[in-house]
Amino acid sequence: MDPRHPTDGDSGTPSSGQPPHGGTPQQPPYGGSPQRNPYGTPQQPGYPGQPPYQGQPYPGPQYGGQPPYPGMPGPGPYPGQPQKTSVPAILSLIFGVLGGILISVILGIVALTQIPKKGQKGKGLAIAGLAVSGLWLVGIVVAIAVFGDGEPDRDASGQVTTTQNTRPDKLRVGDCVSEINEGEVANIKVVPCDQPNGGKVFAVFDLPAGDWPGLTAVQTAAENGCTTRWKASKQQASADSSIFYLHPTEDGWSLGDRGTTCLLTPK
Structure with missing residues (x-):
């Protein structure tokens, strides 16, 4: 059979769904509902029979105000860079x-x-x-x-004016000391020579440069140097005296100290 469209009776005229001669509309068979949009979707705004869309405008994000979504915490402060130490x-x-x-x-x-x-x-x-x-x-x-700073106070002529502590390498010819003790001497007390004293400097010289020759060699060189210089001065002690000398130590030698100080001390 050839497919045919539904017809009204035998006239063969397609049915338009309208009643003939102004009759009442025919109800759809099987209790169906009135005809809807063929695609089953709601009609868009602006179509005939529908009012235009009257919704509220979409709220955009609010910067610096309340959070846009309920229940969500707002943006916290931006964490700063850690402080650097100066x-x-x-x-x-x-x-x-x-x-x-x-x-x-x-x-x-x-x-x-x-x-x-x-x-x-x-x-x-x-x-x-x-x-x-x-x-x-x-x-x-x-x-x-x-x-003291090492250098004793002196007058214009270079004479010591007050009793004070000084280093042995700061002694000059003509300086007087209060007393001298054997052994290593880090500081020595100088006094004006018009006061009672324990010795007077008569010569100052340096030993030859070179490697440390040993304690005995240094002592021998210092003693010979002081004795020779005393004899060369042709001075005469006013009282029974002896020659005393200050010589560099091994530690001082390594630091460049070669100085030797000769004193005439009363016995």
Whole structure:
């Protein structure tokens, strides 16, 4: 059979779904519902029979306000970069510990100036460097006050004016000392020669340069050198006296000390 469209009766005229001669509409068979959109989707706004879309405008994201979604936490503050420690503050403490007072003080001041401006850490280090440098400075002042700076006070003619401690290598010809003890001498007390004293310097000279020849050789060279120089001076002691000499030690020799000091001491 050939497929045919539904017809009304035998007329062969296709049915349009409208009642003939203005009758009532025919109900769809099997209890179906009225005809809908053939694709089963709701009609879009603007189509006939539908009102235009009246929805609310889509709220865009609000920056700096409340979170756009309920229950979601808002954006927190952006984490900043970790603070760096001031390099001058670190160096100030290092030089302070090592005794570099001037450098430590300068770097400490620079650090304390820069730290607030750059938002850095290290203020405590800078203060510690300055404090340690201050302790060094106080120690040096005390040492100078107690032991002297090595060079005794002299008048215009070069004579010692007050009793004070000095190093043996600071003694000059004509200086007088309070007393001399055998053994290694780190400091010696000088006095004005118009006061009672324990010896007077009559010669100062250097031993020949070279490797350390040994203690005995150094003592022999120092004794011979002082004796020869006393005889050459043709001086006469006013009282029974003896020759005493100060010679370099092995440690001092390694540091370049070759000095020998000759004194005439009363017996």
